[in-house]
Amino acid sequence: MIVDAHTHRYPDEVTANPTAFARRTMEPIWLQMVAPSKQPSLQGWSDRKTMLQDMDDAGVQSCLLLGWYWENAVLVSRRTSGINNGWGKTPIVSSLSFR
Secondary structure: OOEEEEEOOOOHHHHHOHHHHHHHOOOHHHHHHHOOOOOOOOOOOOOHHHHHHHHHHHOOOEEEEEOOOOOOHHHHHHHHHHHHOOHHHOOEEEEEOOO
C-alpha cells in the first residue's frame, strides 16, 4: 500500500482564492507561506475530486491529512470539524494537527 504521508486538504473556499480567504480571515503569515509576494508559491491547490484523481493516477491508496498554520483559533476549529465531518470521505489513514 502506498500512503502519501504529507498532504493538506483545504475547503473549496480556500482553494478557489487563497489570497482572498487569507485577507478575509486575517491570516497574513499563512498567506506569505502559500502565496509569497516576492517569489512563486510552492503550494499546489486542488479540490477533493482532483486530489483523489491525482492519488489514483500516482497509485496512492491513502494519505495523511496534516494540520496547517492558522493564527486564528476559529480556523483551527473549523479545520478539525471539516476533517471529521466530510473531508474524511477521502481515504485517510490518520489526521494530525499541530498547533
